[in-house]
Amino acid sequence: MTPPANPPGLSALGDVPCLSGTALLTNPLLNKGTAFTERERDALGLRGLLPPRVFTLEEQVERSLNAVRRKPDPLEKYIYLVNLQNRNETLFYRLVMDHIEEFVPIIYTPTVGQACLEYGAIFRRPRGLFISLRERGRIAEILRHWSTPNVRLIVVTDGERILGLGDLGATGMGIPVGKLSLYTACAGVHPGYCLPVTIDVGTDNPALHTGTAYIGLREKRLRGPEYDAFIEEFIAAVKTVFPRALLQWEDFGNTNAFRLLRRYQSQLPSFNDDIQGTAATALAGLLAALRLTRGKLQDQRVLFLGAGEAGTGIADLFVAAARSEGLSESEARRRCWFVDSKGLVMKNRGDRLAEHKEPYAHDHPFIPTLTEAVKALKPTALIGVSGTPATFTREVIEMMASFNERPVIFALSNPTSKAECTAEAAYTWSEGRAIFASGSPFPPVEFKGRRHVPGQGNNIYIFPGVGLGALACEAREVTDAMFLAAARTLASMVEEQDLAIGRVYPALTRIRDVSARIAAAVARMAHDEGLATLPRPADIEADIRSRMFDPVYREYV
Numbered sequence: 001m002t003p004p005a006n007p008p009g010l011s012a013l014g015d016v017p018c019l020s021g022t023a024l025l026t027n028p029l030l031n032k033g034t035a036f037t038e039r040e041r042d043a044l045g046l047r048g049l050l051p052p053r054v055f056t057l058e059e060q061v062e063r064s065l066n067a068v069r070r071k072p073d074p075l076e077k078y079i080y081l082v083n084l085q086n087r088n089e090t091l092f093y094r095l096v097m098d099h100i101e102e103f104v105p106i107i108y109t110p111t112v113g114q115a116c117l118e119y120g121a122i123f124r125r126p127r128g129l130f131i132s133l134r135e136r137g138r139i140a141e142i143l144r145h146w147s148t149p150n151v152r153l154i155v156v157t158d159g160e161r162i163l164g165l166g167d168l169g170a171t172g173m174g175i176p177v178g179k180l181s182l183y184t185a186c187a188g189v190h191p192g193y194c195l196p197v198t199i200d201v202g203t204d205n206p207a208l209h210t211g212t213a214y215i216g217l218r219e220k221r222l223r224g225p226e227y228d229a230f231i232e233e234f235i236a237a238v239k240t241v242f243p244r245a246l247l248q249w250e251d252f253g254n255t256n257a258f259r260l261l262r263r264y265q266s267q268l269p270s271f272n273d274d275i276q277g278t279a280a281t282a283l284a285g286l287l288a289a290l291r292l293t294r295g296k297l298q299d300q301r302v303l304f305l306g307a308g309e310a311g312t313g314i315a316d317l318f319v320a321a322a323r324s325e326g327l328s329e330s331e332a333r334r335r336c337w338f339v340d341s342k343g344l345v346m347k348n349r350g351d352r353l354a355e356h357k358e359p360y361a362h363d364h365p366f367i368p369t370l371t372e373a374v375k376a377l378k379p380t381a382l383i384g385v386s387g388t389p390a391t392f393t394r395e396v397i398e399m400m401a402s403f404n405e406r407p408v409i410f411a412l413s414n415p416t417s418k419a420e421c422t423a424e425a426a427y428t429w430s431e432g433r434a435i436f437a438s439g440s441p442f443p444p445v446e447f448k449g450r451r452h453v454p455g456q457g458n459n460i461y462i463f464p465g466v467g468l469g470a471l472a473c474e475a476r477e478v479t480d481a482m483f484l485a486a487a488r489t490l491a492s493m494v495e496e497q498d499l500a501i502g503r504v505y506p507a508l509t510r511i512r513d514v515s516a517r518i519a520a521a522v523a524r525m526a527h528d529e530g531l532a533t534l535p536r537p538a539d540i541e542a543d544i545r546s547r548m549f550d551p552v553y554r555e556y557v
C-alpha cells in the first residue's frame with residue numbers, strides 16, 4: 001500500500017530547518033528555546049542568543065508548569081499559554097498534553113470565552129488570518145500570505161455567536177485558535193497543517209463599535225446577498241489555495257450556520273461543530289446514560305430547552321440513530337420536543353418557525369413554559385442548550401426525578417455562568433439520582449456520602465477525532481453517518497468505573513486514545529460510503545495512530 005502524501009502526523013515543513021539565528025528562535029514550529037543542543041547552537045548560528053545551560057524538553061515542561069501555576073487567575077494563565085504557543089509549539093503541546101485536564105479549561109471553554117471578551121485588551125500578536133471586508137476581491141491573495149503552504153485544516157468563524165456570549169466580532173478569533181490547539185493536543189494533527197480564520201464582516205454589538213480596544217471593523221454586520229457573496233469568495237479561494245483542506249464552520253449565527261453548512265457540505269469536506277459536533281457529543285452522553293438507566297434509545301422522550309444550532313443538531317442525530325434502530329422518521333422525530341424562548345415549539349404556534357425547527361413542530365396544544373412542558377410531556381431526558389442560566393429550576397428537576405428513577409439532565413450551555421443549572425443543584429434536587437452532564441466543567445459533588453462526578457459534554461471528545469479521521473483518508477465529504485459512528489464509538493469507550501460515579505464521558509486523560517478510535521471509525525465509514533480518496537489501509541486504526549503528531553524535539557544537525 002502506498003503511504004499517503006503528507007499524512008497528518010508529519011510536518012509540512014520538512015526535517016531540517018532552513019532557518020538559523022533569530023529567525024529560527026522566532027519560528028514557533030521549529031524553535032526549541034533553551035533545548036537547542038551544543039551542536040545545534042554552533043551549526044545554526046545560535047551562540048550568544050541563548051543562555052548557556054541546555055535544558056531537556058522535560059525540564060522545560062517543569063519550568064513552564066511552575067510558571068503557569070504561579071499565575072493568579074485563569075485569564076493570566078491563558079495569556080501565558082498563548083505566548084508560549086507563539087514562542088515554542090512543541091513545548092506548548094507537550095505541556096498541555098501532559099496536563100490535559102488542567103489546561104483544556106484554560107485554552108478552551110470556559111477561559112477562552114473570557115479571553116474573547118477581553119481579546120482587544122490582551123491582544124499581543126496576531127495568530128491566524130483576519131479576512132475583513134476590506135479584502136473583498138483579494139481573499140485568495142490573503143490566504144497565500146499564510147506562512148505554511150500546506151494547510152489541511154481550517155477553522156473559520158465570523159464571530160457572530162461566540163460560545164453563549166453572542167456577537168464578539170473579530171475578537172472571536174480566540175475560538176478558531178483554541179479549537180485548532182485542541183486538534184493538535186487531542187488528536188495529533190500537526191500544528192503546521194492548521195489555519196485559524198476570522199471573517200470580519202462587522203459586528204452588531206454596539207459596545208464593540210465604541211470600545212477603544214476593539215480590533216475589528218467598527219461597522220454594522222454585513223448581511224444578505226453581499227454576505228453570501230463574500231463567503232462564496234472565501235470558499236472558492238480556499239479550494240484554490242488549499243485544495244486538500246478540511247473546513248470547520250465555527251460559531252456562526254443561527255441564520256447563517258444552517259444555510260452555509262447545507263450549501264457547502266458537498267462542495268468541500270466541511271462540517272459545523274456547533275451543530276454536528278455538539279450533536280454527536282450529546283448523543284454519545286445519552287447513549288452512555290442509557291447504559292445506566294437500562295433504557296432503549298427508541299423509548300426515550302427528550303425535551304430540549306433551546307431550539308438553535310446545538311438543540312436541533314442533537315435532535316437530528318438522535319433521529320438518525322433511532323431510525324437505525326428501527327423507528328420510522330416521524331416516530332423518531334416525535335421522541336424530540338423543544339421549548340424555545342417563546343414556549344413549546346408546535347404546529348401553528350402563530351409565529352414563523354425557522355426551518356430547522358419545523359420537523360419538531362408537533363401537533364400539540366401550546367405550552368408557554370419549561371415547567372409546564374416537563375409536567376405535560378414527562379421527558380426521560382432534559383437537555384439545556386438555551387444559553388440561559390438557572391432555567392432548570394428546583395421544581396423542574398424535582399419533577400424530572402418524580403417520574404424517572406434516573407433522570408437524564410444535561411445542562412450544556414457555555415460558559416459555566418450560562419449553564420441551565422449547576423451540578424450541585426441537579427444532584428441535590430434529584431436526591432442524587434440525576435445523570436448529569438454539562439458543557440463547561442463542574443467539580444465533583446458529595447451528596448449524602450456519595451461522590452458524583454459530572455460528565456463534561458465537551459465537543460472536544462468528538463471534533464478532533466472526526467477531523468483526524470476525515471484528514472487521514474482525505475474524505476471528500478463529512479457526513480452524518482460519520483458523526484453517528486463517532487458518537488457510538490465515544491459512548492462505547494465510557495468504562496464501567498466511569499458510569500459507577502455517574503460520569504457519561506471518558507476521563508479527559510484518555511482523549512488521544514478516544515480521538516484515535518473515533519478517527520478510525522470515521523475513516524472506516526468514509527471508505528464504506530465511497531467518500532475516501534486514499535486507498536484503504538489494512539489496519540485503519542494502526543495507520544492513523546502511527547501518523548499522529550507527538551510533540552518531541554527532533555535533532556536538526
Ligand code: NAD
Pocket residue numbers: 161163164254274278281305306307308309310311339340341342384385386387388391412413414415418438439440457458459
Ligand atoms: P443558538 O443561539 O443557536 O440557540 C439558542 C436557542 O435557545 C434559541 O432557540 C433560543 O430561542 C433559545 N433560548 C434562548 N433563551 C431561552 C430561554 N430563556 N428559554 C428557552 N429557550 C431559550 O445557540 P446554540 O449554538 O444552539 O448554543 C446554545 C448553547 O449551547 C450555548 O450556550 C452553547 O455554549 C451551548 N453549547 C454547548 C455545547 C456542548 O456542551 N458541547 C456545544 C454547543 C453549544
